[in-house]
Amino acid sequence: MSRFVALLSAGISTGSIYALVALGFVTIYKATGVINFAQGDLATLGSYLAFWAVSSLELATGVAYALAIGLMFLVGVGLERITTAPLRGRSVHVVVIATLGAGMAIRAGLGIWQSSRPKRLPSPLGIRTVGLFGARIPYQSILIVAVTAMVVVALILLFERTQFGRQLRALATDTEAARLQGVMVGRMSMLSFGIAGALAGLAGVLFAPVVSVNLNLGFVAMLNGFAAAILGGFGRIGGVVVGALMIGVFEQMAAGYIAPQLREVYPFALMILVIAVRPQGLFGSEIRARH
């Protein structure tokens, strides 16, 4: 029982991270029809910025995290200016490869700036744990789940209740019609990249105390985020979050009970299976297929 609870809680907290990363590129996808393959590297950059703010600027952890997330919003906007804005009207393949190249550049640049050795980022709650059914659950896991829940609620309100969300949904449904109705495509694109950058930064600073600050932190989270988004149908926030939690729990359970050395394989195998059997995702997609 204690083993099951420990695996379940680990699964839910890593699943929350995957959800944050996935919500970032789903937001961009809704606004622009492009998938941002740099999303993972943005999360990595966020964790490095937090590490830099803590170790070099010697800020308090909470302030450092807020600074990192704020900077990541700007990085997201900058990424849009470089890789997406000049390529509007070109094939989406080209834009996707540009984001991929930008992601690689971020990772390589971080390797040069901070060396590729993994670093420790302290959790704002320290290393304390709480007991539950005999399992020790770190406070950091609880923090991850709580923050993710708040962000998801905020995003749902943003998408459903604000002018921004209404325009975003209009763009996702019919880009041409939305533009003819006066939706500012360029500004929406920039804003969506900014939000995605901030979400990635948040995912990075929450995940780094669990797995250490390393250059592949975000890339692995992004791959699992893809799996989550596909499982959830790519459109609905709720579907993506449920998909992410399923991926996280499935990964931990399979690694805990079947073969731990293949831990990273399970999410991808599940994802390919979903694409093979039910390409519209488990809950259907609200976005029509865009090429």
Place this chain on the structure above:
Amino acid sequence: MPATEIVPTTPESARSGSAVPPAHRRHQLRTVVLVVAALGLIPLRYGGDYDLSIANLTISYAIAAIGFYLVFGLSGQFAFSHAAFFGIGAYTFAWAAHSRGFWIGLVAAVIATALVALAFAWLVRRASHFYFAIATLGLSEIALIIFREWTSFTAIGGEVAVPNDPTVDGFRFDSEFRMFWFLLGALVVTMVIVVLIERSPLRRESIAMRDHPEVAASLGVPIQRVRFVMFTLGSAIAGFAGALFASDQGFISPTSFGVGLGINIFLMVILGGLTNMWGAVIGATFVVLLPERLRSFAEYRELIFALLLVATILALPEGITGLRQAWRRITRRA
């Protein structure tokens, strides 16, 4: 299939299509002879073992990039799996050649890669563009973990020594110089296969499928089959190149087949130009030779490659081979 050529109408291909009539573009065997003759002069000028090892590496990558031209350039399939198929070829070769020798190993590598590619393509046949891309990304991650963990197939940590040089009739291609000629022969075989594909209806069917899948399907192009054939063929060529790479290097480890190689393969075909296979060859040469020229910037290598990829997409959408057409457009206007 109607007898008329379906002219591609995406902006990029339409522009290059108007500069060089397709009928001219496809007389490529002459170019194959010229390229091979030019490459054959390399040992005269650069005969050292080190220079030749660089040339050999370039040829292995060039073969893989030509395969990717079929997958991405000609049939527009956005696949990250090419590096993984390169690796599957290399590991299958190492496993089979260990007990059965070079030729059985080579054949096994090509067949195994083709089978995996076909099975995968069939499995995700209903996936749209992005889902296909993401599925291939998942496949390449799975392949990397299998290389590392399936130790009875590979070795501890996936690090395998491959002592198998090609032999023909008792003659061993055991030095860099001899291997160079063997690889050049393999490059010619690959190029001739691709030239034959480019002369066949498969070329125009692929282009039609890439640019207008619905129109192509309504005109009777079997788009699903074309997609399978091109993906399997291109990936099998990657497996072929991977086997040659393993034999030439004599040692393989999973790090050789990671995302880095996947990006480099994209860089090769995009930098060279997507509209014909020469772009793949030129791009491969560039990607291998550039770090040699920039050896004092070794730690910036990956950063330079990544920035180069973005810069190429932004500034040189048709790649290096597109420069000729661009130049022609400029001079005609003047």
